[in-house]
Structures are given as C-alpha cells and as structure tokens.
Amino acid sequence: MVPIDLGKTSxxxxxxxxxxxxxxxxxxxxxxxxxxxxxxxxLVHPITVKVHGSAGYFCAGLSDSARFEVESNVxxxxxxxxxxxxxxxxxxxxxxPGVAIRGAEIVIHGNMGSRAGQVMKxxxxxxxxxxxxxxxxxxxxGRIIILGDSGEKVxxxxxxxxxxxxxxxxxxxxxxxxxxxxxxxxxxxMEFLDRYEIPxxxxxxxxxxxxxxxxxxxxxxxxxxxxxxxxSGTSDYWNPKIQEDLYIKSQIGRxxxxxxxxxxxxxxxxxxxxxxxxxxxxxxxxxxxxxKMSTEIGGINGANPLKLxxxxxxxxxxxxxxxASTKRAxxxxxTMSDIAENTGxxxxxxxxxxxxxxxxxxxxxxxxxxxxxxxxxxxxLEIYISQGxxxxxxxxxxxxxxxxELAKIRGIPAGIDLRSPSRHPDILGAxxxxxxxxxxxxxxxxxxxxxxxxxxxxxxxxxxxxxKDGFDFVELDGMQGSTGAGSAEVIDYVGIxxxxxxxxxxxxxxxxxxxxxxxxxxxxxxxDGVDAVKALCLGADAVALGTSTIIAGGCIACMxxxxxxxxxxxxxxxxxxxxxxxxxxxxxxxHRFLESVRWQIAAITNGLGYNDVSQLSRDDLVALTPEAAAxxxxxxEPQYGxxxxxxxxxxxx
Amino acid sequence: MCGIAGIMLKDSSEPFNTGEALVNMxxxxxxxxxxxxxxxxYGQAQENKLKLRLFVGQGKEADTAINRxxxxxxxxxxxxxxxxxxxxxxxxxxxxxxxxQKFSYALEHAAKVVSIGNSLEIIKDVGSAEDxxxxxxxxxxxxxxxxxxxxxxxxxDVKPEAAHPFWATGFADVAIVHNGQIxxxxxxxxxxxxxxxxxxxxxxxxxxxxxxxxxxSQGIALKEALKTSIDDLDGTFSxxxxxxxxxGYAKDRLAVKPMxxxxxxxxxxxxxxxxxLNKLFPGQALNTKEPPPGTYNTWSRST
Numbered sequence: 001m002v003p004i005d006l007g008k009t010s011x012x013x014x015x016x017x018x019x020x021x022x023x024x025x026x027x028x029x030x031x032x033x034x035x036x037x038x039x040x041x042x043l044v045h046p047i048t049v050k051v052h053g054s055a056g057y058f059c060a061g062l063s064d065s066a067r068f069e070v071e072s073n074v075x076x077x078x079x080x081x082x083x084x085x086x087x088x089x090x091x092x093x094x095x096x097p098g099v100a101i102r103g104a105e106i107v108i109h110g111n112m113g114s115r116a117g118q119v120m121k122x123x124x125x126x127x128x129x130x131x132x133x134x135x136x137x138x139x140x141x142g143r144i145i146i147l148g149d150s151g152e153k154v155x156x157x158x159x160x161x162x163x164x165x166x167x168x169x170x171x172x173x174x175x176x177x178x179x180x181x182x183x184x185x186x187x188x189x190m191e192f193l194d195r196y197e198i199p200x201x202x203x204x205x206x207x208x209x210x211x212x213x214x215x216x217x218x219x220x221x222x223x224x225x226x227x228x229x230x231x232s233g234t235s236d237y238w239n240p241k242i243q244e245d246l247y248i249k250s251q252i253g254r255x256x257x258x259x260x261x262x263x264x265x266x267x268x269x270x271x272x273x274x275x276x277x278x279x280x281x282x283x284x285x286x287x288x289x290x291x292k293m294s295t296e297i298g299g300i301n302g303a304n305p306l307k308l309x310x311x312x313x314x315x316x317x318x319x320x321x322x323x324a325s326t327k328r329a330x331x332x333x334x335t336m337s338d339i340a341e342n343t344g345x346x347x348x349x350x351x352x353x354x355x356x357x358x359x360x361x362x363x364x365x366x367x368x369x370x371x372x373x374x375x376x377x378x379x380x381l382e383i384y385i386s387q388g389x390x391x392x393x394x395x396x397x398x399x400x401x402x403x404x405e406l407a408k409i410r411g412i413p414a415g416i417d418l419r420s421p422s423r424h425p426d427i428l429g430a431x432x433x434x435x436x437x438x439x440x441x442x443x444x445x446x447x448x449x450x451x452x453x454x455x456x457x458x459x460x461x462x463x464x465x466x467x468k469d470g471f472d473f474v475e476l477d478g479m480q481g482s483t484g485a486g487s488a489e490v491i492d493y494v495g496i497x498x499x500x501x502x503x504x505x506x507x508x509x510x511x512x513x514x515x516x517x518x519x520x521x522x523x524x525x526x527x528d529g530v531d532a533v534k535a536l537c538l539g540a541d542a543v544a545l546g547t548s549t550i551i552a553g554g555c556i557a558c559m560x561x562x563x564x565x566x567x568x569x570x571x572x573x574x575x576x577x578x579x580x581x582x583x584x585x586x587x588x589x590x591h592r593f594l595e596s597v598r599w600q601i602a603a604i605t606n607g608l609g610y611n612d613v614s615q616l617s618r619d620d621l622v623a624l625t626p627e628a629a630a631x632x633x634x635x636x637e638p639q640y641g642x643x644x645x646x647x648x649x650x651x652x653x
Numbered sequence: 654m655c656g657i658a659g660i661m662l663k664d665s666s667e668p669f670n671t672g673e674a675l676v677n678m679x680x681x682x683x684x685x686x687x688x689x690x691x692x693x694x695y696g697q698a699q700e701n702k703l704k705l706r707l708f709v710g711q712g713k714e715a716d717t718a719i720n721r722x723x724x725x726x727x728x729x730x731x732x733x734x735x736x737x738x739x740x741x742x743x744x745x746x747x748x749x750x751x752x753x754q755k756f757s758y759a760l761e762h763a764a765k766v767v768s769i770g771n772s773l774e775i776i777k778d779v780g781s782a783e784d785x786x787x788x789x790x791x792x793x794x795x796x797x798x799x800x801x802x803x804x805x806x807x808x809x810d811v812k813p814e815a816a817h818p819f820w821a822t823g824f825a826d827v828a829i830v831h832n833g834q835i836x837x838x839x840x841x842x843x844x845x846x847x848x849x850x851x852x853x854x855x856x857x858x859x860x861x862x863x864x865x866x867x868x869x870s871q872g873i874a875l876k877e878a879l880k881t882s883i884d885d886l887d888g889t890f891s892x893x894x895x896x897x898x899x900x901g902y903a904k905d906r907l908a909v910k911p912m913x914x915x916x917x918x919x920x921x922x923x924x925x926x927x928x929x930l931n932k933l934f935p936g937q938a939l940n941t942k943e944p945p946p947g948t949y950n951t952w953s954r955s956t
Contacts, residue, residue, distance in 0.1 A: 035926065
C-alpha cells in the first residue's frame with residue numbers, strides 16, 4: 001500500500017498520484033483525509049484505496065472498477081456515477097449516497113442521508129443502518145437494500161429498480177408500491193450481505209414502481225402538419241394555430257407537448273441593424289481570408305480551449321431527440337467547418353465522438369449517459385442547468401423514442417415517457433454547484449473547459465453565480481431557443497428573449513467588474529451570420545446554432561419532433577424513418593450552410609471596417625423598434641431597417 | 654447559498670478561543686461562500702452594559718456617523734464606557750438599562766446597527782474568513798460560544814450589511830446564520846410587522862431571527878420556537894441560532910441544505926460540512942451525525 005498524506009498533499013495532487021498508482025496497479029492508503037472532498041474521483045483502475053478517517057463529498061465519484069474502503073464517514077454523493085467497483089463506508093453517509101451509480105456496489109455500515117440512490121441506473125446500494133427521506137428518489141434501475149428503517153417517501157417517483165427494506169417501511173413515495181418477494185431475490189440479498197460480512201436475520205419488504213406515472217394517460221395524436229412558419233404567424237384571432245391547439249386539448253385534457261421554439265413574436269436580433277451602409281460588403285474576393293475569425297473558448301482558467309475557426313459552435317441537441325444519423329451528420333459538418341459540436345442530454349455514442357473533432361459532453365440532472373470514460377474523451381464538459389425553450393424544466397422524450405438501444409445508453413427502462421429531472425441531485429444551490437464543478441475538474445485532471453448551460457430567466461443573478469463558481473464559459477440560451485419536446489405553454493411564455501439575456505448578462509458582469517472572468521456563447525434563435533455578428537457586436541464571445549443547422553440538414557419545421565415519426569428521419573429513433581436520412585449528404589448541406597455563415601460574418605465585419613471579429617462593438621448597431629432600444633440601450637433609428645433587410649436577402653442569395 | 658458553523662463548550666465557566674475555532678471552521682468551507690464572512694461572538698455579559706456594533710464606513714463618512722451616534726447615545730442617556738472604530742464598524746459599550754427594542758429602533762435612524770447585546774457582538778464584512786479575521790482580529794476573541802458564516806451572494810448585493818450573521822433586530826443577544834431560502838418570506842414578514850416589529854433588510858435570515866426572538870419574548874423556549882419554525886417557514890433551510898446561553902439548529906423537511914453535527918460531553922460543533930469540523934480536530938475520524946430532515950435541537954451552556 002502506498003501512503004498519501006492529505007495533511008501534506010493537496011487533494012488535486014493526491015488524486016493525480018492515486019491515478020498514477022492506479023495505472024501501476026498499486027494499492028493506495030489515504031492518511032489524514034479530514035473529510036476533504038473529491039477523494040479518488042476519476043479513478044479508472046482496479047486498485048484498492050483505503051481512506052483512514054472520513055471523506056467529504058463525492059468520494060470515489062466518477063470512477064470505474066476501483067475498490068474503496070472508508071473507515072469512518074463520507075459526505076454527500078459517495079460513489080457518484082460509479083460504473084463498477086465498490087465503496088465500503090464504515091460510518092455514516094451524507095445525502096445522496098450512490099447517486100447515479102451504473103453498476104457499482106456501495107455499502108454503508110452506519111446510517112445514510114436523504115435521497116439515497118437518486119437517479120441510479122444499476123448496481124447495489126446497501127445500508128446497514130437507517131435510510132432517510134426519499135431513498136430511491138427517481139431511480140431508474142438497480143437495487144437498494146436498507147436493513148434498518150426506510151425513512152419517509154421511500155421510492156418517490158422511481159421508474160424501475162427494487163428497494164428492499166429490512167426495518168420499517170415508514171411511508172411510500174409517489175408511484176411506489178409494496179410487492180411480493182421471491183426466494184431467489186432473498187438468496188441474492190443474503191449472498192450480497194455475506195460477501196460484505198453484514199449479519200442480518202430479519203425479513204424484507206420490497207418496494208417497486210407502481211406504474212401509474214410512467215406514461216401520459218392520453219397520448220397526443222399527430223395532427224395534420226402546420227409548419228412552424230404558419231404556426232408562428234400573427235394572423236387573425238382564430239387562426240389555424242389556435243384551432244389546432246384547442247382541438248388537441250379537447251382530446252388530451254392537459255398541456256400539449258411539441259417540438260420547436262416559441263411561436264410568439266418577441267424582440268430579437270432582427271430588431272437591430274448595422275449603423276453603416278453595407279451595400280458594398282462582400283463584393284471583394286476572398287473576403288473570408290481577410291478577416292480573423294478564429295476564436296478560443298474555454299481556456300481562460302488554464303484548461304485546453306476549444307479552437308473554433310469562427311465564433312460559432314453547434315448548440316446542444318441530444319441523441320434521443322435526434323436520430324443517430326442526424327447527430328452524425330452534424331458532427332461531420334462541425335468537423336468540416338472546424339467548430340465544436342455538443343452532445344446535449346443522453347450520452348455520447350462512438351459514432352458521435354468519431355464524427356466530431358471537438359465535442360462538448362453535457363451533464364444533466366438525470367445523469368443519462370453520463371460517465372467517466374466519455375468525459376475523458378470529451379473536449380469540454382458542460383453542466384446543464386436549464387434551456388431557453390423551457391427554463392426550469394427537464395427534457396421530455398416520449399415513449400416512441402425511448403427504444404431499447406437508446407434506453408441502454410441512457411441507463412433507463414425502455415418505452416417510458418421519459419421526463420428528465422428538472423434539477424440535479426447534487427446541485428441544489430450555488431454552494432453545491434461549486435463543489436460539483438470541482439469534481440468534474442478533479443476527475444479529468446483540470447484539462448477540460450467546464451461550461452454552464454443557462455436558460456434565460458433571472459440572468460442577472462445567475463451569471464454572477466456562474467462566474468463565482470468558476471465556470472470557463474456560459475452557453476446562454478434565450479427563449480427563442482428550440483427544443484425536441486416541451487410543453488407548449490412553457491415554450492411560448494416562460495423565459496426572457498435572447499436579446500434581453502445577453503444585455504442582462506453583460507450588465508451584471510460589469511456590475512461586479514468580472515466580464516473578463518467568463519466567456520459568453522449566446523444562443524436562442526440565431527439564424528445565420530447576420531444574427532451572429534449582431535450578437536458579437538452586443539458583446540457575446542461566440543454564438544451557437546441549433547435549429548438553423550437542423551433546417552440546413554433537411555428539417556421541414558413541422559414541429560412534431562416529440563412524436564418520434566419524423567418524416568425526414570431527423571427527430572426519430574424508428575429505423576424505418578431514419579433510413580430516409582442520408583448523413584453524408586446532409587453533413588455536406590450543413591457544412592455548406594455553416595460556410596455561408598462564415599462568409600456573412602467575414603463580409604459584415606469587413607464591411608464595418610474591421611479585419612478581426614474581436615473589433616466588433618455595440619457602437620456598430622442601432623435599434624429598429626422602441627422595444628429593442630429599451631432592452632439594449634441602443635439608439636432607436638428605424639430608418640436603418642431597409643438596409644438591414646437588404647443584407648439578409650442579399651447574403652441569402 | 655452559504656456555509657455555516659457554530660460552536661459551544663458545554664461548560665463555559667472559562668472562556669475559550671471561540672474566534673480562532675470559527676475562523677478555522679469557515680476556512681474549511683470557504684468554497685461555499687467567497688463573497689463575505691461574519692461571526693456572532695458571545696463574551697462575558699455585563700449587567701446593564703450594552704455592546705453595540707454599527708456600520709459606519711471609513712474616513713470622513715465614518716467620523717460623521719460616529720458623531721451622530723454619540724449624539725444619539727447622549728440623548729438616550731446611554732453613557733459610553735469604551736469605543737473603537739475598526740474597519741467598517743464602530744464598536745461601543747454603553748451603560749443602558751431601558752427598553753432595548755425602542756432604543757434600537759430609534760438608533761436605526763442614526764446609524765446602521767449590526768448587533769446589540771449584553772454579550773453578543775456581530776462582526777461581518779466582505780471577503781474571506783482570513784480577510785475578515787485579518788481586518789477584525791477575530792482569532793484572538795475568547796468567549797463562550799459563537800456562530801460563523803461564509804456567503805455566496807445569489808440575489809442580493811455583496812456588501813457588509815448583506816453578510817451574515819443577522820441580528821434579530823430589536824432583541825438583545827439573538828443571532829442567526831442560515832443557509833437556504835425562505836419562500837414565504839413576505840407573508841411571514843407581514844405577520845411580524847403587524848405585531849409591531851421592524852425589519853432593516855429584505856434578507857430572509859433577518860426574518861428567521863425576528864421570528865424566533867418574537868417567540869422568545871413571549872416566554873416560549875428556544876427549542877419550542879425552533880419546532881414551530883419548521884411548520885411556519887416554507888422553503889429550504891438549515892440554520893443555527895444563538896442566544897446568550899443557548900445555540901440551536903433547525904433543518905427543513907426536504908433536507909436540501911447540508912448540516913453535520915459533532916457532539917461530545919464537552920462541546921457541540923455544527924457545520925455545513927464535516928470538513929469544517931475536522932479543521933478543529935485534524936487527523937481524527939469524528940463520530941458525526943447528519944440531522945434528519947425536519948429536525949431541531951438546542952444546547953445550553955452551564956456556567
């Protein structure tokens with residue numbers, strides 16, 4: 001056993017050493033742990049780590065195959081997201097022990113804190129003492145064994161998995177029920193207890209999901225297609241949009257789920273114009289080579305930055321909402337245009353990783369598909385807090401799209417209407433968030449940029465928290481952003497416009513004098529290079545494009561993304577439909593679109609008299625509407641409107 | 654969004670290094686709150702002597718404020734025993750035996766009051782535990798018990814007044830540190846205002862302090878007041894409260910905010926994270942407990 005003394009060595013240095021010993025196959029003992037956080041995170045080798053004392057938050061988190069033994073207590077989130085391997089805790093465990101485990105065995109000899117095994121997917125969490133509030137909260141699979149009492153609301157909103165309680169079942173959670181146990185299950189439990197030398201003589205009660213909330217009671221039927229452009233029209237009172245809405249609600253008796261972005265007219269980048277005659281912009285040859293557009297994102301705190309050939313990246317969209325072929329096409333296009341792609345929720349496939357040269361890996365509250373191995377092969381890590389289309393809510397993936405393959409990568413049961421958690425199990429405030437950010441950095445040796453995806457709500461406060469918590473950049477998403485499935489009311493009415501979001505963010509950072517400490521990637525209804533330049537002029541460091549790339553790649557904007565029978569093969573998991581999508585062809589289409597964006601950025605930047613996108617400033621803009629002027633503080637000069645329309649039309653031609 | 658800490662020796666006949674202990678504990682959870690730091694420290698109570706702490710700022714602004722305070726004290730018949738201007742704060746001890754609530758509400762017109770008590774002194778400012786210790790010499794403080802707090806501002810400004818601990822405005826010697834958010838703040842505040850209480854900030858922690866102090870002033874025991882607080886306050890919270898002779902905690906039913914306790918025959922220490930407790934006992938595995946959701950408790954010191 002190699003000793004590491006945390007009284008003398010920092011946790012960061014200690015973790016580097018643990019990983020090194022892991023590679024060498026040497027066991028490690030930790031002396032003077034003193035309840036420090038993040039001990040052993042990111043370890044992927046089958047060694048034994050003995051902790052002589054107590055460990056803090058996320059001990060053994062984001063690890064695979066190691067065996068941890070902690071003599072005394074552990075803080076929150078022991079074994080977080082652990083794949084295989086084990087953790088034995090001699091004392092008590094804090095809240096969310098075994099959170100999001102995917103196969104590991106976590107054994108706690110004392111009592112354990114609240115929300116044990118939250119969003120766990122597989123493996124066993126065993127507590128020899130009492131559990132606390134909401135054990136098994138939102139678990140997707142695996143087994144929890146509690147030898148003592150269950151605590152209140154055991155099995156709250158579990159989707160699958162089993163909870164065995166040896167003591168008193170105090171109170172069942174929502175959609176949980178007691179069921180019979182067969183003798184084989186008892187034998188397996190006793191075998192497990194024997195293996196960990198835990199004596200037990202009593203009997204068990206078994207708690208499982210009651211199956212009442214896994215699917216919406218009535219599905220929303222597919223309607224005749226009203227394309228987004230008609231749907232979002234501002235025509236008369238009882239227009240087709242309103243009629244469709246009423247009819248569907250008459251059938252389902254609840255809010256609607258739909259894809260795409262908000263349909264209400266809102267102040268947007270199109271309400272701004274450039275304060276210069278750009279009629280000659282772009283007439284020169286090789287305009288692209290005359291403007292410096294390459295942009296680094298994520299390196300301000302020392303991580304390896306994303307290197308973008310222009311200040312543009314792909315917005316996060318999940319494999320799940322989109323087909324594997326579509327993710328592949330987008331990944332290929334991002335490589336061809338030398339920008340970065342983003343996994344969105346739901347994990348990273350080999351195909352995705354192979355297609356995209358630079359790939360951001362996103363972590364959501366359900367930890368669907370999240371794991372250390374894919375973190376290690378990502379180029380950036382992103383913590384999703386919310387998204388512009390539906391701030392404050394989790395994702396929705398209807399049963400039709402939750403195929404066995406998809407369920408496997410996400411670690412969930414197939415065929416449920418997946419309503420992803422709206423919050424993270426271990427991020428319940430800015431104070432927890434900072435510990436989480438540190439865990440991701442520790443697990444990956446501080447190599448990768450860590451970003452935060454923020455749906456625009458109370459941006460003024462949230463961006464300050466983001467900068468204090470040490471994020472490298474923020475992906476700030478206004479309410480014009482789209483989604484694969486969200487409730488229509490939220491898509492249309494919750495959040496603040498992209499324009500307001502960027503202004504609030506910049507004001508807030510100026511207020512605390514920390515603009516230089518975080519980069520901003522703006523998204524939410526950014527359509528092309530013209531919008532992109534306006535965003536850069538306002539003060540964004542880069543923009544992200546989602547919907548526009550999908551449309552460039554064949555989407556017909558019918559808004560039925562949630563149904564799962566996308567005729568173009570984009571928003572579907574049905575092989576029959578996906579067959580229609582030709583990733584190689586669409587990749588080229590998306591690439592060509594991205595190159596048109598590049599050309600627009602270059603032409604406008606050059607037309608404004610600059611040779612570097614970093615020279616763009618808000619002095620280059622005016623507002624065309626009183627609302628946009630009020631939001632941005634730009635001068636209200638509507639006479640510039642015609643010229644702006646002109647540049648849109650011309651650059652499209 | 655914060656880290657909290659509290660410590661009490663059960664036998665407090667001899668003062669101990671309360672300041673140093675709290676600085677160390679807060680050092681341990683500084684990551685939870687980089688913006689500001691504060692301490693509620695309890696020393697020897699002196700009959701009819703009040704310790705006042707007020708924000709006066711620095712330079713000319715401070716001189717004007719101190720003159721205004723002195724004039725006010727004279728009008729109230731409070732004679733100054735000793736005084737000192739440190740950092741942003743003015744500390745003054747006065748002879749006073751009148752109605753403290755009236756006195757403090759009136760004093761608010763002359764200055765920003767941080768704390769009033771026979772034994773309590775609240776010291777808080779922007780910066781880390783180390784920064785604030787450097788400015789106010791916290792580590793030399795010897796007393797009977799105390800609370801500490803590091804803050805990450807989420808919805809309000811970073812300024813000394815918004816730092817914790819909060820004094821229960823109008824009630825001598827009651828202080829609070831809180832991690833969380835009270836969501837029925839305005840409803841509870843209106844209720845308390847109807848009972849004649851005044852609030853100096855919009856901070857929900859001040860509300861908890863006044864809520865508890867109101868119960869105490871009705872002769873309700875602190876433990877009982879903590880019990881009702883769990884029913885009456887809505888939101889997510891872990892908080893510590895201290896009076897002249899007691900400290901206590903309450904934790905919401907959702908168990909969203911962390912808290913770890915360490916208790917022996919001699920002392921009780923509570924903090925957001927065990928790492929803070931270990932700062933007091935480096936190299937030892939402590940037998941700690943995480944209080945379950947919806948629980949509360951108090952400890953009294955014996956003198």
